Amino acid sequence: MVIVDLQHVTYRYPMTEQSALEDVSLHIEEGEFVAVIGPNGAGKSTLCYTVAGFIPHFFKGELEGTVEVAGVESRQASLEQRVRSVGLVFQNPFNQISGAKYTVFEEIAFGLENLGVSRAEMPARVEQVMALTGITDLAERSPYALSGGQQQRVALASILVMEPKVLVLDEPTSQLDPVGTREVFGVIRNMALRGMTVLMVEHKLEWVAAFADRVIALENGRILAEGTPAEVLTDERLLEHHFGFSRYTLAAREGRKEALWPPDRRLPVTLDEAETGFREGLRRP
């Protein structure tokens, strides 16, 4: 079932002439994990805001085309409908902390309070999501007295706890250490396996390749490429447009020129693929 359906979406922020999104059509199936990549300024955050309904409800500006999420056209959706269907994890976690709560525990419960979840049900849900995101030991700390990485996990937890149908994340691992990054990808992967639909903006191509079902490459507000990680993350157009490749892909691409990488093998996007290919390429008959 298609749960996010964008048809010919073009959007301009107020008082700007250039479109931030230009004729973007996008269909996401329920439970799909879609990653969005692209250079800075490509329209990635704008796409997040659009799917989450911040556009047009908060940002105003000019929206053309249709945006349907969980069966409701975004322009017609009430605030409650939007909140229940989509959760957005902001790029800057600091901007997401409510400012109304003294502890991390209360901060995470804030969304549940607003959804009218019963008091009896709240603690268990909060504790569960804190365990899931690895912040149980921060429960009594102030959400403001945390490191960037810790704050980023709190921001993720405070959205996950509401169990939105569609989870939109704008670079949710930017401040995390390498192991934390992989853990968060794992958590998000599991949410998708349990039926949550995920749209995630991310620069870390190695983990996009390992975890996402589908990748969308945005450039100048348009979709430049779309497909499986293996297809998109080896697409030469990405290099022309300064997206970059992972080191695995780049090393194989260079190695292929002198048959260190098997000439007929697709370029690798994950560590496993790189290992298999180089083993074959370095073997001599």
Place this chain on the structure above:
Amino acid sequence: MNIEVEDLHFSYPGGVEALRGITLRIEGGELVAMVGQNGSGKTTLVKHFNGLLQPSRGCVRVGDWDTRTVSVARLASRVGYVFQNPDDQLFCKTVAEEVAFGPRNLGYAPEKVEQLVRRALAWTGLTGREGTNPYDLSPTWRKMVALAAVLSMDTPVVIFDEPTTGQDWQSVARMARVIAMLREEGKTVITITHDMDFCAENFTRVIALGGGQVLLDGPADEVLGEAEILAQTFVEPPQLVRLARRLGWKETPLTIPVFLDACRRSVRKEDGADGAERRFDT
């Protein structure tokens, strides 16, 4: 300019002991990356280098200055610090004013200020945006303004806190070029980073912190190969090093050319091995 850290301890008000006895020496002209998990003490440590934090115990010397006896304002002439979040740092109405603020405060002559500003803007790709308000720029470009505002101070030591966070391929490449140029000028560059590939390709020395202590300190191709110790502080070796380990190599290739050289050696070895089986242990 050298930085000497002697048995440095630091506790935040409220009692969290962030640094627990750090001793190290950074020589003038070194390129040093600090790695380690969130909360390992990286930012706390480098904030001692420009006097933003004062030791609870032990001391830090920048050249011949003890940071406990020199003001932050004075230390600013020796140590430039680019914050992780540019919004913590920027306050002027235009890019040009912002970038000129530092060198002007250091008392340079107007011609010198102008020259330093021009150079910093060119390095960061901001030439032509002098009149723009930094807050009208995207976060990526604001980060470049924050960088330029420190480069223009021409300090012998430059510190970057997470310079590649949220940056795309092109801006990471720009950042790498800036580091290369600082190196040419003999500056000491200290960078905090979670991006191990960036670390491998641009730094010669790596210090891994964990729990407020130094876990590893040495040449990049030694430290970044220590997967087990790095794992203690939630760091993984860079992509090419992990691939090399999978292939059963002992080398720690930090860049693609070095990795490909190792591939060529491996092939030659096999050609010379007289029909021997593949040399990898599976």
